[in-house]
Amino acid sequence: MSNENYLANPLIHTDRKLGASNSQWVQSFDCTHMRPLIICRGPIRKEAMDVFDEMGIHNYGILLSEKDSITYQNALAPELRKLTDPSRIHRVPDYSGADKSERAQRIQQIINIAHTNGYNAIFAGYGFMSEDAEMVEAMENAGLNFMGPCSYTQRSAGMKDSAKRTALATGVSVTPGVNNATSQALFAKYGKSDKDLEKCAKSNKLEVDFSACNDDEEKALVLLAASYAAGIDIIDATDIGLALQIEAKRMLTEKPNNRFRLKAIAGGGGKGQRILQSANSYEGATLEDKVEKAAACVPSLVVECLIELKTNGVGDNKNVLIEMNIDTTRHQEIQVIGNGDWCMTMGGRDCSLQMHEQKLLEVSVTEEELNEA
Structure with missing residues (x-):
């Protein structure tokens, strides 16, 4: 043809x-x-x-x-x-x-x-x-x-965890889930107090300054950033997998009919993502049994996400999100351009027709459709 x-x-x-x-x-x-x-x-x-x-x-x-x-x-x-x-x-x-x-x-x-x-x-x-x-x-x-x-x-805005923090700080709604698995893993491994975090920094020869931090989460981010800059791991994929497994059990218990999505924070194009099946898709005598079976694969899925994006090396930021997987939503993308003083939108497109998280078809959407959405 x-x-x-x-x-x-x-x-x-x-x-x-x-x-x-x-x-x-x-x-x-x-x-x-x-x-x-x-x-x-x-x-x-x-x-x-x-x-x-x-x-x-x-x-x-x-x-x-x-x-x-x-x-x-x-x-x-x-x-x-x-x-x-x-x-x-x-x-x-x-x-x-x-x-x-x-x-x-x-x-x-x-x-x-x-x-x-x-x-x-x-x-x-x-x-x-x-x-x-x-x-x-x-x-x-x-x-x-x-x-x-x-x-x-x-x-x-490029890293998914930073983007969600930015959105939440400006009052924009985000998909329900957990975006601080690395912080949770850090607290689980070393403790949450200032003394615990300072001990971690000292034992790993990291220079950190917590004086400008407003809460424990910010302190964890400062400590983790120092470890990435130094090219060392103070937590690894196993620690993160265990932290996410705990969160997954909670989320699966609260919403046993829902699937959830694991996302490595870097990259795009659908890479570094895996689906966690719902608790009720497993057999078990009780909901607790089903949740245990569903959450058992979380650590291995975390590793798969990181390996696919090649972010499983020493010193890499290995954060992985877990979010509710909204099966019925449509995938709308809006192009925005700006220079820091002004910004404008350049139209939108519907990318809902996908396979294996890859777009198969993009359809331009009208202003009326965007307003209706």
Whole structure:
């Protein structure tokens, strides 16, 4: 079947060279000076290449992993058929690294590729790699323009636990659940008093200052942040799994007909998530028996979430959320853009048709539908 209708569709493809506009204001958004390095893969990479070309940005480059170029050597990606200049294709072992150490190496490798080849911007796509505050901060410090939210925004809203804390602090409702499993694990392992936390810091040679903390939770976050910065584990995945198992038992008892969702705080694109089945889906003489069976798999599910996002290494933030899984809701996404002084929405889309947490279809929604929702 011909793809001519797709290629000629003005709703998809158009001349995006803003420098040619009659409006001086529109001309100010001209991007032809940019030389982006595309570090994502798959269809998003191809879409980015098409849009960059339409914007008059032709000197972009892409990363190519060993998996793409060797493992799937007979399945040449469409973008490789289009980009025939080998000097703009940069080979890396993989896109993100297997653990914290490898991620740091990959980030530095990407920075070196950008500097060596004259790229001045980084495009990481959507979700997963684009939601890595450490990577974004490294790009910023290297003088590269990251095409997406800055590292400050990433830390405030990119990590799922920070995003929920930010939402709650501003009076925005969130999905019911627990977002402080790491704090709970810390308290269970070391105690909750100032003396206990100071002892933990001292024994692990961590410099912490609790003077600005308003409560135990903030003290735990300060101590945990110090451990991440030092690259050590004061709690591990086992501790977090046990803490979440306790919370899961409580939640399963309160709502035995509900399923719950475990989510690692980093990444996107549906990665690092697992479903915890309802208590009543298990057999048992009593509700307590059913809850025990349902909650028994929580520690292993936590490890699965972390491994899938490659955040199970020493010094990684291993926080995992547990939330009520709302089966009947619709997945609406709203695009928001701003600069700190103003913000505006750029429309919405319904992404409810999914399989294995991946979007299969996105449908633009009207303003009337958004108002009704």
